[in-house]
Amino acid sequence: MRKRVFSGIQPTGCITLGNYIGAVKNWIELQKEYDCIFSVVDMHSITVRQDPKELRKRCMQFLCQYIACGIDPENSIMFFQSHVPQHAELSWILNCYTYMGELSRMTQFKDKSQKHAENINAGLFTYPVLMAADILLYKTDLVPVGVDQKQHLELSRDIADRFNKVYGDVFTVPEAYIPPVGARVMSLQDPTSKMSKSDPNPNGYIWILDDPDTITRKIKRAVTDSDGVIEYKEGKDGINNLLSIYGAMTGITPEDAAKEFEGKGYGDFKAGVSEIIIETLKPIRDKYNELIENKDYIEKIYKEGAERASSIARRTLSKVHRKVGFVDRV
Ligand code: AMP
Ligand code: TRP
Numbered sequence: 001m002r003k004r005v006f007s008g009i010q011p012t013g014c015i016t017l018g019n020y021i022g023a024v025k026n027w028i029e030l031q032k033e034y035d036c037i038f039s040v041v042d043m044h045s046i047t048v049r050q051d052p053k054e055l056r057k058r059c060m061q062f063l064c065q066y067i068a069c070g071i072d073p074e075n076s077i078m079f080f081q082s083h084v085p086q087h088a089e090l091s092w093i094l095n096c097y098t099y100m101g102e103l104s105r106m107t108q109f110k111d112k113s114q115k116h117a118e119n120i121n122a123g124l125f126t127y128p129v130l131m132a133a134d135i136l137l138y139k140t141d142l143v144p145v146g147v148d149q150k151q152h153l154e155l156s157r158d159i160a161d162r163f164n165k166v167y168g169d170v171f172t173v174p175e176a177y178i179p180p181v182g183a184r185v186m187s188l189q190d191p192t193s194k195m196s197k198s199d200p201n202p203n204g205y206i207w208i209l210d211d212p213d214t215i216t217r218k219i220k221r222a223v224t225d226s227d228g229v230i231e232y233k234e235g236k237d238g239i240n241n242l243l244s245i246y247g248a249m250t251g252i253t254p255e256d257a258a259k260e261f262e263g264k265g266y267g268d269f270k271a272g273v274s275e276i277i278i279e280t281l282k283p284i285r286d287k288y289n290e291l292i293e294n295k296d297y298i299e300k301i302y303k304e305g306a307e308r309a310s311s312i313a314r315r316t317l318s319k320v321h322r323k324v325g326f327v328d329r330v
Contacts, residue, residue: 090316
């Protein structure tokens, strides 16, 4: 039997080059060897206030971007998290097997409660439990994510382990799949913090649907340093970031990327980085523009996706119900 992969992105902001390199690009690769399930995790996104109209539109756009990037709807399951109610149901049960102390140590919770001090809701706190439910419902073996999700994934493993210790082998304990290069793409404007889709300054990130001129402009403006030497070295955050981006997109290490540009100026280097990004993203943008017009096709994908996902999720959830002692439904 093929092993299973699950991953998801919250439909907030837009899919950035960081999401692409840290996550989506690896999803495409893993499709060849694994049974894959990719969700647009809309339930996670409402832990921060969203405009309803915008959210609905963005969910559709995200799904189209998944497909445009190369997720194959014939093989992989794609769906909206809110269409499979078992996620919320299992999440409740797992809440009862997760400690307050564990959740208060999550760095994403600490960051987000600082950023949204006016709305530190319970959902923001239990967010990692919903994520654990996403993963555990499908007996997932591998979870491809960027390095910022490592802590959440470890918690999912701990919850699975804890549950299994009480009730026997119910859940598969998942492994993280973190790419060797590009697991943490940094902001183009502040290379000491991660490229984030909620950055208010669009010059900090590249959107995977940015046009070539915008990409060139953003890379040109990317913060570097004044020593003019292209090497991958501690303290050269801006250059390191561009080398990692270039390396991740061409399949080489940042050190080898630096060798390719040895002796060149930053201008030439940046032109080379822009070029590889533009070349990679162009077919994605073309495909996206086609898909977004094709509502019936997209609807069919997420409808079938939810049905296929539900049929797996239902089985896991009913096993969990039996284990914890709920009366069988008749
Ligand atoms: P999010 O944007 O938080 O919904 O993240 C979606 C996926 O992209 C997760 O797997 C993250 O780990 C990954 N990701 C987000 N930002 C970055 C980044 N700057 N570099 C690498 N991976 C990232
Ligand atoms: N928490 C993840 C993020 O912010 C998104 C996510 C939700 C996820 N559920 C998941 C990722 C399950 C992998 C598996 O990036």
